[in-house]
Amino acid sequence: MTMTNELPYTFQFLESSTETLRAIAHPHRLLIMEMLYHGKSLNVTEIYEKLGIEQAVASHHLRILKDRGVVQVRRDGKNSNYSLTDERYYKIIQVLSELLS
Numbered sequence: 001m002t003m004t005n006e007l008p009y010t011f012q013f014l015e016s017s018t019e020t021l022r023a024i025a026h027p028h029r030l031l032i033m034e035m036l037y038h039g040k041s042l043n044v045t046e047i048y049e050k051l052g053i054e055q056a057v058a059s060h061h062l063r064i065l066k067d068r069g070v071v072q073v074r075r076d077g078k079n080s081n082y083s084l085t086d087e088r089y090y091k092i093i094q095v096l097s098e099l100l101s
Helices: 011-024 027-039 044-051 055-067 089-100
Strands: 071-076 079-084
Touching (some): 027 044, 027 071, 027 089, 044 079, 055 071
Antiparallel strands (some): 071 079
16 A cells, blocks of 8 residues: 555655755745746846846856746847746745744
8 A cells, every 4th residue: 555645746746846946945046036026027137236146146046947937038139037937936935934934
């Protein structure tokens, strides 16, 4: 008898969820998510200047979020504008804020 059939979530779902949580589990990435939630769409320059980090660092964090499907990128001429793929990702930050306050 396996416990898998008794659990409400599949192992594949839990594995995918873990990867998403790992992708957002960094202070800069959480701040980027918050900025995108409030700003709706920002380019790399706006993000790294607001965070006070180097452009390469911001791009690295954005790439991690993009690869995991948390943010999407839209090209606008020479600029790449980032936005959340789903505003519900911001709820993760809100829940953590409520739990840890």
